[in-house]
Amino acid sequence: MAFFTTLIAQTSDSRQDLIDTPVVQACLRGQVSPESYRALLQETYYLMRRTAAILRACRDDLKDRPVWLVTALDGYIGDQQAAEDRILDDFIASGGDAHALRLGAPGAATTVLVACACDMVAQHRPMGVFGLVHVLETTSVALALAATDRIQQSLQWPDHAFTYLRSFGTADRDRIAQCAMLMDEIVSATDQQVIVESARMFYRLYGDMLRGLPAGHPAAAAAHSDCAPAPLWPSARDQINALRSGVIGTAVSSWAPILMLPSGRS
DSSP states (O other): OOHHHHHHHHTHHHHHHHHTSHHHHHHHHTOOOHHHHHHHHHHHHHHHHHHHHHHHHHHHHTTTSOHHHHHHHHHHHHHHHHHHHHHHHHHHHTTOOHHHHHHOOOOHHHHHHHHHHHHHHHTTOGGGHHHHHHHHHHHHHHHHHHHHHHHHHHHTOOGGGOHIIIIIHHHHHHHHHHHHHHHHTOOOHHHHHHHHHHHHHHHHHHHHHHHTSOOSOHHHHHHTTTOOOOOOOOOHHHHHHHHTTTOHHHHHHTTHHHHTSOSOOO
């Protein structure tokens, strides 16, 4: 079995737990308050500011590994600054105070996530960074494509308040396909185990970060409390077949419709 298929299958429960967080479900239903959206941008900004340094440290630790691993991390590092800039622009467009954001500090859950990533670096487990990348990219793509229009419709804000979710999420579609091919090149059972364990841990920690955010409009949430539960994400086989079909949009669309439904398990 190709490793990317294994990674998807062995992290499916952790991924679903993240999608079940109240703020994600509020986004998917279009029940987002201005405070919720700014809080999401704020914590994502703090996370992205620190992720680049973590990626660089892991890159240095991989200098004796095949060059394609280092090249892959170079691409991810380059994405971080662009993401940080877009988030800051969106925060300003949504009425946030950029100066306060730059001088501020992340919440406790974000701090713990970053600390765990730094500990991974300190323990010289650089392959674990690909678990972190997997979590950030799959989540951003799914949320961007499934929820952005609903969030914008709820808030009635202009397009320039949503450049991160749209632009960076769309760019990540290609990177997910590239990540699939990259993961399938990793044949070491030890490296594979590190990546799976890392992804499961970071899904949980990222979910904790999201659980600490305000969920949205309580009245709207109550109005939708009787919605039918959402099914689980598509099977690992469906996802990998879509990714390898050569049509990136197909790969993403296999996830996005499920995320648009209310939370729950079948």
